[in-house]
Amino acid sequence: MNAPHPIAAFCHNHPHRETASRCMGCSLAFCRECVTQVERRMFCAGCYKTYTGVPKTKNRDWFVFSVAAQLVAGLAGLWLSAYVAGKILSKLPASFHEGTIWKRLSD
């Protein structure tokens, strides 16, 4: 990660954790866990609350939700393509199913 300006090597809250970015509010260095991105700007928990008026956890919850939604959508897509493939295979002539490769797939 290339920071535009030199910043402290360790998080302001966690002296043993490496700095991920600098808070745009207080200019202190923080690790990945301690900063939240708002409109392309990074804020520490305290400044984030001041800036948005929303506790940091709300943003986290939404992030977890969006990841879960993407996962469900991905699984649904997989299931759908498997379902469509199965439909196509079942519509093929019976002689086609005699082939061992298709038999193995349907099992």
Ligand SMILES: [Zn+2]
């Ligand atoms: Zn701050």
Ligand SMILES: [Zn+2]
């Ligand atoms: Zn930290």
